[in-house]
Amino acid sequence: MTGGELRVEVRDLTKRFGDVIAVDGLGFAVEPGRITGFLGPNGAGKTTTMRMMIGHIAPTSGSVTIGGKRYHELANPSSTVGAVFDAASFHPDHSARAHLRVYAAMGGHPDERVDELLALLDLTGVAHRRTRGFSTGMRQRLNLATALLGDPRVLLLDEPTNGLDPAGTARLRSFLRDLAGEGRTVLVSSHVLGEIQQVVDDVVVIRQGRLVAAGPLAELSGPAPAILVRSPDADALAQALSRNPPAGFTPRLERVDPEQLRVWGLNAAQVADLAAAHRVRVHGLTTERPDLERLFLDLTGSAR
Numbered sequence: 001m002t003g004g005e006l007r008v009e010v011r012d013l014t015k016r017f018g019d020v021i022a023v024d025g026l027g028f029a030v031e032p033g034r035i036t037g038f039l040g041p042n043g044a045g046k047t048t049t050m051r052m053m054i055g056h057i058a059p060t061s062g063s064v065t066i067g068g069k070r071y072h073e074l075a076n077p078s079s080t081v082g083a084v085f086d087a088a089s090f091h092p093d094h095s096a097r098a099h100l101r102v103y104a105a106m107g108g109h110p111d112e113r114v115d116e117l118l119a120l121l122d123l124t125g126v127a128h129r130r131t132r133g134f135s136t137g138m139r140q141r142l143n144l145a146t147a148l149l150g151d152p153r154v155l156l157l158d159e160p161t162n163g164l165d166p167a168g169t170a171r172l173r174s175f176l177r178d179l180a181g182e183g184r185t186v187l188v189s190s191h192v193l194g195e196i197q198q199v200v201d202d203v204v205v206i207r208q209g210r211l212v213a214a215g216p217l218a219e220l221s222g223p224a225p226a227i228l229v230r231s232p233d234a235d236a237l238a239q240a241l242s243r244n245p246p247a248g249f250t251p252r253l254e255r256v257d258p259e260q261l262r263v264w265g266l267n268a269a270q271v272a273d274l275a276a277a278h279r280v281r282v283h284g285l286t287t288e289r290p291d292l293e294r295l296f297l298d299l300t301g302s303a304r
């Protein structure tokens with residue numbers, strides 16, 4: 001079965017390697033139609049969890065199901081789930097096309113699919129070149145093409161942004177966005193939130209094999225953004241904001257320097273309107289996005 005929307009569910013998943021508990025009672029869901037970031041510092045257990053999703057590693061206990069079935073119970077596993085684990089796993093003497101043809105044959109996928117994917121991932125021009133000379137971005141795209149051979153409904157990508165330049169990341173983002181837009185389930189791991197922050201809708205954060213946080217990125221980002229306002233009349237503005245805030249709002253203020261205030265609990269328009277109403281000059285107004293990297297470091301205990 002390749003159609004339909006497939007939810008990936010991880011339930012009470014544990015994996016021990018001898019004394020090492022790589023994954024420890026982990027539970028979360030990956031929703032179809034969305035891109036989920038799977039985050040955690042090095043050694044947190046991301047790769048191990050993803051390998052358990054596709055049956056490469058057997059759990060010590062717990063389960064992973066894809067559309068309600070374990071990987072090995074799927075009628076056509078390689079056409080249901082596409083996974084990318086290692087960007088360097090090509091035969092160096094094979095061309096991109098030869099590499100894809102080998103995998104297409106192994107998965108029982110038609111040869112035409114190879115050219116289709118080379119075109120889709122903008123690799124047609126280098127299809128005959130040996131992969132030994134490929135750049136990181138080309139390798140990542142070839143990897144993605146390999147995972148997409150069976151037109152899978154679920155895509156698991158381990159650290160796909162590793163080594164990509166900003167243009168490569170932007171390209172990956174729009175590509176994954178299209179795949180999720182078709183109702184596919186996309187899980188993308190990374191140990192750096194900043195690398196996938198622009199790509200993902202939801203996040204699952206783990207630390208030492210355990211769940212730390214899960215949900216839409218927007219909710220994880222915590223409180224609303226702060227407004228940084230620059231004014232030569234900062235005192236008057238601070239007074240107006242504290243004494244006459246919009247009805248029902250209780251802004252919190254921080255004095256950054258004599259001419260700058262940081263305001264939480266109001267949006268930029270509210271700050272500007274209030275300044276105008278009190279005839280306070282405003283020379284700059286910036287909406288500051290919450291510092292997600294900081295939040296991530298706090299959550300995973302990586303902050304010093």
Ligand SMILES: Nc1ncnc2c1ncn2[C@@H]1O[C@H](COP(=O)(O)OP(=O)(O)OP(=O)(O)O)[C@@H](O)[C@H]1O
Nearest residue numbers: 017020022040041042043044045046047048049191
């Ligand atoms: N085959 C194995 N044998 C023994 N220990 C292992 C094995 N595979 C993973 N581990 C250990 O399990 C833990 C989790 O590793 P894993 O590779 O899943 O983490 P990760 O979050 O993917 O890390 P990274 O971001 O560095 O790739 C680590 O302590 C690792 O050393």
